Each structure stands twice: as structure tokens, then as C-alpha cells.
Amino acid sequence: MTQFSQEQFAATQKNHVDTFFSLTGKIVEGVEKLTLLNLQAAKSIFSETQESAQKALAGKELPDLFQLHNALIQPAAEKGNAYNRQVHEILTATHQEFVKQAEAQFIGYSQNAQAFLDGVTKNAPTGSEAAVALLKSTITAAQDAFDTVNKATRQAAEIAENNFNAATITSSKAVKESAAHASRAAKAA
Template identity: 45%
Template sequence: MALLSPEQVAAQKANVDAFFGVAGKIFEGVEKLVALNLQAVRATLAETQENMAKASGTTEPPQWFSLQAGFTGPFAEKSLSYGKQVFEIASTTQAEVTQLAQTHYERYNDRVQALVEEAAKHAPTGSEAAIAAWKSAIAATTTLYETLQKTGQQAVHAVESNFDAVTATASKAVRNNSEQAPVAAGAKR
């Protein structure tokens, strides 16, 4: 039976800590989504009850149509707000997980570089090319990781900007429609 070296034990502990750190952040994100969904369901039920009470009190068709038009605007605004909150939760969770992964990667990369440096000190004569190849591979991997990370961040920022633009446009359209709906309902009378 082989015992683990102190370095292997430390590496395993770091991996377990990283796993539970990421799992904890993901769980926090899911918890926020569940809370948001419960809040949305409660609000929707309360509004539905209120709207049904208002609708049952109408006696004229134009009143009913005007009332229905009044429900559309707030519902659309709340839907947009809900979508934005879901996106913010997902974006925050993704950023936290990315930060944890980056920290873990940097620690791992530092350990690998230290291992290569230690191996280079004790390497036999003539192994300089192999050590240089290791160092080159580590540098290439680091560069690739940093490039992928920057590309991912740019993609997230682009999606965030597009989402904000779409939300603003949709919100403006909803406001315009809700302002025009009572006027149109009053014109049909």
C-alpha cells in the first residue's frame, strides 16, 4: 500500500476545496433563482386574484376591454424585470465560479511551474531541451487559458449589452402600448 506524499495530500485537499467552493457558488445561484421564482409566483397569484376581482365587477364590454388592456402593460414590465433578474443571478454566479476556477488554476499552474523548476535543478546534463519543452508547453497552456478567459469575458459582456438593449427596447414598446391601449379603448366607445 502506497502512502501519499505531503504534496499529493495538499493537492487533493486543494481539489476538494475547489470542488466544494464551486458547488457552493452554484448552490447559492440556484437558491437565488428559487427565491426569485417563489416571489414571482406569490406576486402573480396576488395580482391574478386582484385582477379577477376587478374583472368580475365590470358590466360593460368596453370597461372589460379597457381593464384587460391595463393588465398587459404591467405583466410585460414584470416579465422583463424577471428576465433581467434571472440574467443577473446567472451572470453573478458565472463570474463567481469563474473567479474560483481561475484561482484554482493559478495555484495549480504555480505548483506545476515549481515542479518543473525543481526538476530542472536536478536534471541530468543534456536534458535542457526537454525542460525547455516543458516550460514552453506550460507557457502555451497559460496563454491559451488567458485567451479563452478573455474571450469568454468579452462574450459575457456582449450578451449583457445586447440583453440590456433588448430589455430597454421592449420596455419602451410596452410603455408605448400600455399608454395607447386606454386611448384606443376610449375611442371605440
């Protein structure tokens, strides 16, 4: 191995280690954000449940309980949707960091592969044209495969985003319908 190759190898290994720790740091940040969000949600749920229980015990008539139900269901659903939206945002941001890192790594690998290919092409002995063509074809296929996977991943993320938005809208409608039904039941009681 020449000194140049040893330096290249060391630089590549350093790059891999840096990438590993960078991605691990992003995962830890995402877990930290989710943990804080879950703690906030747990505190909120606990205090709101205590308050609701006290109000429910203070109600003496069935219509009072229906009114309490109506007063609680809409905010609870909105908070649930907000929680889901925050989780989605954290996961999306973490995913985007991974994609950004993967794209940067692939660009670096592609540039290195192209430089290697240029060197091989310049220094290839006579009669090795088929091997060089195969190498070029392999690099092109790898780049095309990455582009295809990258596009598919972006489409899947868009579909997930659309499904999440549709589920949020459906949930909001269901809560409003439930509140209207409970209101009618309270009036009838």
C-alpha cells in the same frame, strides 16, 4: 514516492475536494435564490391575477376593460423585466464565483508548474535541454490558452449583458406602444 511527494499529493487532493465542495455550495446557493425568486413571482402572479379577474368581471363596458388592460399591462411588463433582471443577476453572480475559483486554481497550478519547472531546470542532466525547453513551451502554451479562454469568456459575458439590456429596452418600448394602442382603441370604442 518520498514523504514530500506524498504530502504534496495529499495537499493537492484536499485542495480538489475543497474546490469541489465550494463550487457545489455556490450552485446550491444559486438554485436556492432562483427557487425563492420563482416562489415570490408565483405568489405575486396568483394574487394579481385574482385581483385582475375580479376587476374585469366588475367592468360593464368595453372601454372599462380597455382601461383595465392599460392599467395592468405596464406594471406587468415592468415586473417581468425586474424578474428577468434578478434571474440575470443571480446567474451572473454564480458565474463570477466559478470564474474566480477557476482563476485561483489556475494561478495555483501555474505557480506549482513553475516551481516544478525551476526544480527540473536546476537538476536537469546535461543533454536534456530540449526536453526542458519543451516543458517550458508547454507550460507557456497552457498559460496563454487559459488567458485566451478567460478573455473570450469575459467578452461573451459582456455581449450577453448588452443583449440582455437591449432586450429589456425593446420589451419596455413594446409595452408602452401596446398600451398606447389599447388606449386609442378604448377611446374609439
